[in-house]
Amino acid sequence: MSRQIVMPFGPQHPVLPEPIHLDLVLEDETVVDVIPSIGYIHRGLETLVEKRQFPEYVYIAERTCGICSFIHGMTYCQGIERVMGLEVPERAHYLRTIWSEYSRLHSHLLWLGLFADSMGFENLFMNAWKHREFVLDVMEETTGGRVIQGSCKVGGVRRDIDQDTLKRMNADLKGFEKGLKEMANVFLNDDSVASRLRGVGVLSRNDAYVCGAVGPTGRGSGVPIDARMTGYAAYGELGFSPVVEQDGDCYARCAVRVNELFSSIEIIRQSIDRIPGGEIEVKVKGNPEGEYFSRSEQPRGELVHYVKGNGTKYLARSRIRTPTLTNIPPLVKMLQGCELADVPVIVLSIDPCIGCMER
């Protein structure tokens, strides 16, 4: 038996833009065990809830993550709305769904670009980010912000999208989808990509279930877990099913995200076709009293916002559980037994968002 050594990976690493530290226990070039340590960028956003009034905390909830910011704001608002018993208008639900799906497109394209970069496929990286720019332009045009949208509020949404813009958005999706198909062909069919990803970082269905993998990490291993199936916002009225792959390797997780791009486009199309008219918000009276666990599906998996009100303008407690934290135990499982050179690709394959995780 060869001698074991411990090699530090991160918190600063060329492949990962965000700080997470992994102690890799190596035997020759093989990873035997992994000890993750987190806590480099804790910002104390959950405590801030006691110092800001609950309608203003939406902006802070949104800034938990710089990629799926809209979904964070929406989940927090859903929690407060359930505590206060507010009935959000149908149109607001549909607008929230449309913006959530655009967020998912933007996040998956960003990840696909970074993933291609981690494989050393620079050309594909730039191509993915070129397509992402289209999504960001739509976001800026409809909400005013490219990444931090700020269009969700307690009781509805802050901005409406007029019918002409919705029609144009629907028409523009056609050209966008054509470009995506071309890019998806490279991710799914190119031999150089497949030889880098197939059989790397395998997570079995049972391990995924036991370790609590969520989102594309779980779905890539054949666990059909998708919080959108609970039917929050307008998802209950739209026809879609979770994208599931069976292999559980990096290639499967990549394929789930690529196929989710097309699933998201389909959901946006359905929402634009079915969006009803009417109000976009209800007036908020009084203060929240009670508690609620609000769940939603982020691009990375299931997100939970816990809110507890005490009858004043300031909430008593807020707790955010992000999908990256849940996906760390499956990551440890994937890394055990892999080669050292595959570590960056495997770590990226769970789409880690450390800023989100440590809040």
Add this chain to the structure above:
Amino acid sequence: MAFFEMAKTAIRSFVGKPATRRYPFVPAKVTPLSRGHVTIDISSCISCGLCMKKCPSEAICVNKEEKTWTIDRLRCIVCNSCVEVCPVHCLTMDTVYSPAVTTHSGLEVLHITYVKPERPPKADSVDENKEQA
């Protein structure tokens, strides 16, 4: 499986126009909704302080005694909530981002010049009402 799946896209990108804007020569893209930076028409500010209360990052400070409206541009998160809450609509959102700085230039202090218009004396109107009656 196939090789060179990317070749077609790569060749098209190589001979085609750049996908990005040539920024300093071509102006940056803005939309009517873009949130750039907050501007104020200081002559119509009634120093009610609602923008200060609603600011989630505590970037705005309204001092009624000294008659000043202060904003810290580096604290401001450009969320638009002050613009929405302003009762006299003296706050507006500019679509262009505030320029980059290399040093913290401190707070931007503006002196409120608004003077409350005098109300017509009440006594006269009461007399008129009496006469009409």
